[in-house]
Amino acid sequence: MNGKISNLNQLAYVRRYTLSGGKEDGLKVCEINNGVIRLLLNESKAFDLMQLWHKGTNISFVSKNGFSTSCGNFLTRFEGGMVYTCGLDSVGGREGFELHGSLHNHPAEVVSVECDEKEIKVVAKTYVTALFGQNLVLTRTIKTGVNSSSVSIFDNLYNAGFKAENYALLYHVNLGYPMIDEGVKIISDEVSAVGRNDFANKFLDSRKTFCANADFDEERCYFIDMKTPKVMVENQKLCKRFCLEYSSDSLPHFVQWNTFCSGDYALGLEPATTLLDDEFKYKTIGANEKIDFNLTLSVEDI
Numbered sequence: 460m461n462g463k464i465s466n467l468n469q470l471a472y473v474r475r476y477t478l479s480g481g482k483e484d485g486l487k488v489c490e491i492n493n494g495v496i497r498l499l500l501n502e503s504k505a506f507d508l509m510q511l512w513h514k515g516t517n518i519s520f521v522s523k524n525g526f527s528t529s530c531g532n533f534l535t536r537f538e539g540g541m542v543y544t545c546g547l548d549s550v551g552g553r554e555g556f557e558l559h560g561s562l563h564n565h566p567a568e569v570v571s572v573e574c575d576e577k578e579i580k581v582v583a584k585t586y587v588t589a590l591f592g593q594n595l596v597l598t599r600t601i602k603t604g605v606n607s608s609s610v611s612i613f614d615n616l617y618n619a620g621f622k623a624e625n626y627a628l629l630y631h632v633n634l635g636y637p638m639i640d641e642g643v644k645i646i647s648d649e650v651s652a653v654g655r656n657d658f659a660n661k662f663l664d665s666r667k668t669f670c671a672n673a674d675f676d677e678e679r680c681y682f683i684d685m686k687t688p689k690v691m692v693e694n695q696k697l698c699k700r701f702c703l704e705y706s707s708d709s710l711p712h713f714v715q716w717n718t719f720c721s722g723d724y725a726l727g728l729e730p731a732t733t734l735l736d737d738e739f740k741y742k743t744i745g746a747n748e749k750i751d752f753n754l755t756l757s758v759e760d761i
Contacts, residue, residue: 506567508541513758520635531542551735594620595612625741655680
């Protein structure tokens, strides 16, 4: 270690703690700080990314529900967060299934934590099992360099059972104020895009520029065929650019979620294994098979 450094915590650290008070009481959190990015991971909820700050500026959307230990109704529980993992039983809204699936409600088990002068790496496992049913293990590895402006998520889905299982995954990457604001630009290399409904299609041509908030507004979802698995979000007021890159081989579909409603002002960038609604289709993972998924989130000053 550099002789000027008394303790590695001066540069970077990983801390694990349990929140107390109110709805957050009992929530287990893993905090990563690499000197540039500060990140909260939810051990109680599938090791999802709760919040991300870049040089002290919040990048993520946190809904009015806030964070809690609740596993109740989606609309009264959905916290948003930097990354909310949807699946494995369903994504989107489907009759007979919880909205966006039940994976997020499963607690994670942290199996290793590494932090040195160069890199931070944390690994956790989430088990999705049932008597006479599936035996699926999602191993999530979070990696970031010290003083790095990016963080990577490496997910490995393993079927530990003895028969093939259906699965679906959608990564709900959520950006909020102040990163999302009036005039923010969304930049991507696309083949085509279509609105989820007629209302969204009215705004198809303007969907890449964020509007001011409105007290009454309907969400707008777009299904996008990406040429390049990369989306950038540019905020000239903050002089910051967010970038999402993802594995298009295992996540071939993409959804953009715009909501301008006052109090629910957010942008969702959503790589997925399937389309939604009537075009929803499961993928299949064979017995003893492993499938990899990855995302990289980065923020830079511009």
